[in-house]
Amino acid sequence: MTVKKILIVDDSPTDRQYLLEMLSRLGYQCVLATNGEEGIEKARSETPDLILMDVVMPGTSGFQATRTLSRDAATKDIPVFICSSKSQDTDRIWGMRQGARDYLIKPVNPGDLAAKIKAMG
Numbered sequence: 001m002t003v004k005k006i007l008i009v010d011d012s013p014t015d016r017q018y019l020l021e022m023l024s025r026l027g028y029q030c031v032l033a034t035n036g037e038e039g040i041e042k043a044r045s046e047t048p049d050l051i052l053m054d055v056v057m058p059g060t061s062g063f064q065a066t067r068t069l070s071r072d073a074a075t076k077d078i079p080v081f082i083c084s085s086k087s088q089d090t091d092r093i094w095g096m097r098q099g100a101r102d103y104l105i106k107p108v109n110p111g112d113l114a115a116k117i118k119a120m121g
Contacts, residue, residue: 002121005029007048009039009065010083011057015106019052019083022110028117036060040068043075050117055084055095063098070099079120083108 006028010016020030031046033039035057043051051069055062062082069075079101084091092103102116 001049003028003049003117005031005046005048005050006117007031007033007039007042007046007051009033009036009042009051009057009062010054011035012054015054015083019108022108022113026114026117036062036065039065040072040075043069043078044072048078050120051078051080052083053080053100055082055086055091063095066095066100067098081113081116 006023008016008019008030011034016032023030031042031048033042037060039053053062053066066080066082069078069080080099081102081104082095082100083104083106085106087105095103104113
């Protein structure tokens with residue numbers, strides 16, 4: 001699977017911009033969402049190749065959004081990488097149980113993220 005379009009779901013303008021600039025420099029097309037609800041909607045309408053999901057957001061959390069996406073027939077095959085400042089092992093385990101393919105701790109290391117995306121292809 002070649003990743004071309006990435007949906008970034010994060011309520012922090014700083015974190016969204018950081019990921020947007022990093023991924024754009026690597027040649028990826030990025031779509032942005034500011035919360036879990038918008039992330040679910042854009043995953044359905046934009047059909048990205050990958051979703052980068054924050055956890056702590058107002059309304060629908062990243063864990064809830066990931067669970068919704070992984071159970072929806074229209075989005076269940078889109079891989080989700082959780083990108084969160086929540087760094088406990090229990091957070092990582094819970095994120096993976098919700099359907100995430102990977103779990104990255106913020107601030108996300110550009111080299112690590114690029115390698116993980118490339119490994120998907």
